[in-house]
Amino acid sequence: MSGLWYDENFQDDTRLGLRAIRTHFSGRSEYQKVEIFETKRFGRVLAIDEIFMTSERDEYFYHEMLVHPALTCHADPKRVLVIGGGDGGTVREVLRHNVDKVVMIEIDELVVRASQEHLPTIGTAWDDPRLEVRFDDGIKYVCESDDEKYDIVLLDGTDPVGPGEVLFEKRFYEGCKRMLKPGGVFALQSETVFLFEDVFVETQQKLRELFAQVHPYFGPVPIYASGQWSWTMASDSRAPADADVSRIEALEAHTKYYCRDIHKGAFAMPNHVRKRLAAL
Amino acid sequence: MSGLWYDENFQDDTRLGLRAIRTHFSGRSEYQKVEIFETKRFGRVLAIDEIFMTSERDEYFYHEMLVHPALTCHADPKRVLVIGGGDGGTVREVLRHNVDKVVMIEIDELVVRASQEHLPTIGTAWDDPRLEVRFDDGIKYVCESDDEKYDIVLLDGTDPVGPGEVLFEKRFYEGCKRMLKPGGVFALQSETVFLFEDVFVETQQKLRELFAQVHPYFGPVPIYASGQWSWTMASDSRAPADADVSRIEALEAHTKYYCRDIHKGAFAMPNHVRKRLAAL
Numbered sequence: 001m002s003g004l005w006y007d008e009n010f011q012d013d014t015r016l017g018l019r020a021i022r023t024h025f026s027g028r029s030e031y032q033k034v035e036i037f038e039t040k041r042f043g044r045v046l047a048i049d050e051i052f053m054t055s056e057r058d059e060y061f062y063h064e065m066l067v068h069p070a071l072t073c074h075a076d077p078k079r080v081l082v083i084g085g086g087d088g089g090t091v092r093e094v095l096r097h098n099v100d101k102v103v104m105i106e107i108d109e110l111v112v113r114a115s116q117e118h119l120p121t122i123g124t125a126w127d128d129p130r131l132e133v134r135f136d137d138g139i140k141y142v143c144e145s146d147d148e149k150y151d152i153v154l155l156d157g158t159d160p161v162g163p164g165e166v167l168f169e170k171r172f173y174e175g176c177k178r179m180l181k182p183g184g185v186f187a188l189q190s191e192t193v194f195l196f197e198d199v200f201v202e203t204q205q206k207l208r209e210l211f212a213q214v215h216p217y218f219g220p221v222p223i224y225a226s227g228q229w230s231w232t233m234a235s236d237s238r239a240p241a242d243a244d245v246s247r248i249e250a251l252e253a254h255t256k257y258y259c260r261d262i263h264k265g266a267f268a269m270p271n272h273v274r275k276r277l278a279a280l
Numbered sequence: 281m282s283g284l285w286y287d288e289n290f291q292d293d294t295r296l297g298l299r300a301i302r303t304h305f306s307g308r309s310e311y312q313k314v315e316i317f318e319t320k321r322f323g324r325v326l327a328i329d330e331i332f333m334t335s336e337r338d339e340y341f342y343h344e345m346l347v348h349p350a351l352t353c354h355a356d357p358k359r360v361l362v363i364g365g366g367d368g369g370t371v372r373e374v375l376r377h378n379v380d381k382v383v384m385i386e387i388d389e390l391v392v393r394a395s396q397e398h399l400p401t402i403g404t405a406w407d408d409p410r411l412e413v414r415f416d417d418g419i420k421y422v423c424e425s426d427d428e429k430y431d432i433v434l435l436d437g438t439d440p441v442g443p444g445e446v447l448f449e450k451r452f453y454e455g456c457k458r459m460l461k462p463g464g465v466f467a468l469q470s471e472t473v474f475l476f477e478d479v480f481v482e483t484q485q486k487l488r489e490l491f492a493q494v495h496p497y498f499g500p501v502p503i504y505a506s507g508q509w510s511w512t513m514a515s516d517s518r519a520p521a522d523a524d525v526s527r528i529e530a531l532e533a534h535t536k537y538y539c540r541d542i543h544k545g546a547f548a549m550p551n552h553v554r555k556r557l558a559a560l
Binding site: 005007010011012013014015016017018019039040041042058194195218220221222224226227228252255256257258259261262264265266267268269270271272274 | 290295296298321474498500501504541542544545548550
């Protein structure tokens with residue numbers, strides 16, 4: 001076995017390291033460095049600019065939790081927009097629902113091409129005829145597009161550092177809201193509270209200025225910094241309690257993490273988070 | 281700043297590294313190596329045999345979650361036994377309740393002495409007159425002692441490797457049950473499902489053979505391998521829904537993580553865990 005470790009180094013004081021057995025892909029687009037390598041514990045791992053994005057073994061936490069709360073809370077989601085999500089896990093989970101059309105806008109074609117070739121266990125739905133993949137700027141799209149609106153907008157984006165910063169700006173969330181039909185639901189990853197508490201709280205604040213219902217929820221993602229993650233569901237009309245329980249039950253045949261109990265439990269707020277959000 | 285990293289190496293394929301600013305304590309007892317060092321992100325960190333045990337910044341997750349579900353579910357906990365817990369965080373949380381007596385049995389005096397001197401923000405209750413600390417073998421104690429029984433037994437132990445293995449044996453859980461009064465509640469850490477799923481499931485099985493009510497629950501512990509952890513509450517008469525809500529509310533003045541919502545939400549079982557336990 002190789003003696004090489006691949007470390008994600010967080011602010012030069014904390015690191016998560018995975019022993020790299022071999023490299024499957026290494027390339028650079030105009031946007032970023034894209035690597036896929038093999039590990040024993042996590043299977044194949046996708047890293048972008050040396051940050052772990054997903055892995056074969058733990059991807060279900062992130063993808064199930066980004067997708068299913070929003071879709072099960074919508075009354076009848078037919079058209080879904082995914083911004084980012086180049087590894088294909090998010091659209092795979094969306095396509096488990098009875099949807100008509102999924103548009104995925106990913107800025108970096110290299111992420112999709114590398115994932116299609118080297119992460120086949122994650123992106124199992126690339127050939128679904130309901131899916132349309134466009135290589136384009138998601139921010140420009142939501143702010144300017146005249147396309148038909150969507151029932152669901154999912155933001156499967158990166159951390160608020162460098163090019164990802166704009167994904168945490170209010171004008172971008174306004175664009176996401178602009179793309180929603182009445183009764184629509186927006187969901188996004190909203191970072192780890194443990195390491196990015198201020199970013200998390202500011203995100204909640206910006207979303208509250210735009211949506212009547214804003215509900216963060218929490219779950220594990222072992223390969224992400226701190227191992228705990230948050231997502232947020234925002235809507236003008238739909239709340240967690242509006243979930244269609246029979247649709248959640250049907251998903252339970254496929255999901256590893258998400259289920260009826262988790263749908264309820266994940267919205268439980270840690271005491272100090274509850275207090276900070278109550279003070280907003 | 282120092283260029284030294286302290287890595288917890290999990291089965292030689294995954295590691296969590298913390299940059300060590302300086303060492304506060306390093307010693308070896310007849311049982312194990314004990315180290316306390318300073319980090320930027322986690323404050324002071326206690327490591328035993330190169331496994332992170334707790335840190336100033338994230339200790340509240342583990343200690344609140346081990347202690348409060350069991351104590352709030354008991355009708356009127358007065359006598360509490362803590363096995364292990366040498367850093368002092370568990371007894372600190374126990375002593376927030378209206379208890380008469382807490383006995384802590386820790387096998388390694390060095391852990392307590394080092395923590396008392398170098399982890400003062402964690403062990404803030406060492407001088408409480410209700411606390412009695414004994415340096416003794418907790419396993420022998422629960423299996424053989426003729427002492428008065430307890431309302432609560434808390435197992436604040438280590439991983440099931442090497443000397444910690446016995447903490448996952450059925451005869452030890454029988455001893456813990458033996459020390460409970462009628463209406464008593466036993467709680468223990470039950471490892472990370474992500475990395476130790478079989479140990480977790482076997483623990484549930486052993487406890488189910490001994491207790492009428494066995495309820496695992498889940499939460500984050502950023503400094504532990506995978507970042508997600510589980511604990512289990514076991515009792516012949518008390519279940520999570522028996523919690524005294526007014527006592528949880530009173531705790532919310534102090535706790536950072538545990539609260540009414542988390543008490544309910546933490547017992548939500550991931551879908552694949554639910555399926556495995558249903559098949560037992």
